Amino acid sequence: MRKLLGRTAVAALTMAFAGEAMATEWNVSLWGKRRAFTEHVEKLAELVSEKTGGEFTLNISYGGLSKNKENLDGIEIGAFEMAQFCAGYHRDKNPSITVLELPFLGVTSLEQEVELSMAVYQHPAAQEDLARWNATLLMPSPLPQYNLVGVGEAPESLADFEGLSVRATGGIGNAMETVGAVPTSMSATEVRQAMDSGVVKAVAFAPHAHMSFGTVENGTWWTTNLNPGTVNCPVVVNTDALNDLPEDQRAALLGSVDEALAHYVENYNSNTMAAWGPALEEKGIAQVTFSDEELAAFKDAAAAPAAAAWIEDNTARGLPAQELYDLVTGMIANN
Known part of the structure; x- marks a missing residue:
């Protein structure tokens, strides 16, 4: 009887340790604070935990694991398993996906931004490009067209941007150069201090970021319809970590992406954009609208x-650049 009980106890302990060994925790490197820009990651963590009965956990950190411009490097060395970054932060490291940051592509909705991003992410050239960093592209962080919040005298025409220092990354920065502005690339967390100190006079952001990073606190004007483009900010995972996941946990992660993105888009459209107009009015920020003729010349x-x-x-x-560009512009034309 003692032998039987002993074998039963050993079996129970073995099962317990086996169950414990199957539990997985991933660290996720974001920055700033929880906001519209991170809601798909938050939702993904919720879904993955639910689907695996708590056996797979995403531990989300806002700046505690890495600086945002170093998230891709952290993924490469396995410092954490998942991260978000923006392509314009380091174009040389991820040139394939910067096609999505070209100015005036004509994207009209977050849903379209998701469709375009996923098509590029699934292209072999983009996958090979990110594989250099041991990274697998998981999902985008779709953003609407950027516009500027600035301090000082509001521009009355595009000519008034001549010499204006503007925080603008990627293709938006290149576009601002064509109207004489002086673009400066910096991370979102540095922007408020740069505005306060006069390093930049205007900042190009999507609405949620203007609210989250405080540009509306001291801004005096906002461009309603400049719409030069947007930035592409993927969520990536460490490829080795992804491959090491048990099959059920991998399925739970990959199978939750669409729902997480749908939640993100719904939240951004319903909550963020609904709050944006009242925020401008409450703070007395002048709204600057440019003529169709000026915008056409800018484009x-x-x-x-x-x-x-x-x-x-x-x-x-060595990238199939024309093919990637034709993929994006072709999808937009056919939408």
Whole structure:
């Protein structure tokens, strides 16, 4: 009887340890604070935990694991298993996906931004590009068209941007150069201090970021319809960590992406955009609207040259740049 009980106890302990061994915890590197920009990651963590009965946990950190411009490097060395970053922070490290940051592509909705991003992420060239960092592209962080919040005298025409220091990354920065602005690239967490100290006079952000990072606290004007483009900020996972997941946990993660993105889009459209107009009015921020003629001239000056330069530069890198550009513009044209 004692032998039987002993074997039963050993079996129970073995099962307990086996169950414990199957539990997985991933560290996730974000920055700032929880906001519309991170809601899909928060939702993904919730879904993954639910689907695996708590056996797979995503531990989300807002700045505690890495600086945002170093998240891709952290993924490469396995410092954490999941991270978010923006392509414009380091274009040389992820040139394939910067096609999505070209100015004046004509994207009109977050849903369309998701569709375009996922198509590029699934392209072999993009996958090979990110594989250099041991990274697998998981999902985008779709953002609406950027516009500027600035301090000082509001511009009355695009000519008034001449010499204006603007925080603008990627293709948006290139576009602002065509109207004489002086773009500066910095992370979102540095922007408020840069505005307060006069390093920049205007900041290009999506609405949620203007609210989250405080530009509306001291801004005096906002461009309603400049719409030069947006940035592409993927969520990636460490490829080794993804491959090491048990099959059920991997299925729970990958199978939750669509729902997490749907939650993100719904939240952004319903909550963030609903709060944006009242925030501008409450703070007395003047709204600057440019004429159709000026916007058309801006697009003519910025769009085609930027696309041609991007294709030339990235073809020289060995990327199928024309193919990637045609993929994006073709999808937009057919939408």
